[in-house]
Amino acid sequence: MKKKKYYALVDCNNFYVSCERVFNPKLKDKPVLILSNNDGCVVARSDEVKKLGIPMGVPFFQVKQLCLQHKVIVFSSNFALYGDMSWRVMQILKEMSERLEIYSIDEAFLEFNDVADPEQLLEMAHAIKATIAQWIGLPVSIGLAATKTLAKVANRIAKHSSTGIFALFGEEVRLCALKNLPLSQIWGIGARWEKQLNQKGLYTAWDLAQLDPYYIKKQFGVVLGRIIYELNGVPVLSSNLVAARKSILSSRSFGQPVTEFRDLLEAASCYAQQACTKLRRQGSVARAVQIFLKIKPSDPKSRHYYDKQSLIYSLPEPTADSRTIIKIIRHCLEKVYQPDTIYKKVGVLLLDLSSAQHGQASWLALEPPKAKQVMHVMDEINQRMGANTLFIASQGTCQRWKGRKNHCSPSYTSRWDALLEVG
DNA sequence: TCTGGGGTCCTAGGACCC
């Protein structure tokens, strides 16, 4: 038998909800939903909540009544918990396959090369699912196929199957799966493209897969062309196994409108520090910083919900030092700050990233020679003792601008004082 | 009153150069 390449897509079911359920079993079989930052939108739903017709991403105030009516249990998002649970799942997956691509907080592709007997993969999928259930307590779905796009399709089918595992092997299975799949359910095709394709008389994944990728590429661009290849079992999406981020963003809406410079600087400094920590963790340096501001329109009749302002600053030499970045942030804010303006959100984006090792030493050094060690020590202590044990003075201590989080669960796995007690 | 946050890739168009 010819050896072939296969992909498995492992996806945690209703991930945030499932994480909450691990530490609070009373939530089982109850309708549970998780809110975004600032308790703004619905970002995760249990099956019971989905059945109530509450859509993903809807502003919470629009469904609040419905939730009260059906006794839906509501949580603010607890990323310390979800991030830690995700890390544990990924450690297990790493053990199970040499090639793991972490795609998001709750899903990962496993790549298997030179597979002689694909049925073996099915056995392995069962083992993976059982191990994650036993060691971590999270339910996962697994889709198997010859390309990433088809593995996504298989995963969708798996989610609705009794075993939670589906292998999209063989022509007949592929034909049946694609004929039953509406275009917008294909990975990479959103509502806009679906509409345009519908106008051309195309409705299912099968319809699309029949087209000439060269023709589609000309009309819709290379992305859609690639999808056609993938749907036909030809892998063309590259494997980004150890991708370093190409930009790092940290931003948040304020809990209440901000007008004081001090608050604006505190918030921006916190986000800069957060972004720089991520930057150092992936071993990169940034060559540019962008700061974003969302502003309440001064004209009350404005059709827009907010106005935007942004400023880019190119660094004379790349850095990962929080203090350097924060100095620049302060400089930028001083330039744009207007006392009569109402600010709703601020964000810091680190751009033009490269590996810290390839950085050239410049005689025009911005930072003292021991700057790197200082940051290293800061990261070590914050890692061990909890985030923000050490912080930069301009991050402030009052943090009046912080968002709402009225329904947060304890950080069971990342704070000693939140450790679950079993009585 | 209340509408998240963090990413990727691609494309079109302007500026600039020879």
Next chain:
DNA sequence: TCTGGGGTCCTAGGACCC
């Protein structure tokens, strides 16, 4: 009289994902 053409780089914005 009569207005090139091709290449590169950069940026903003679009579309998509979770």
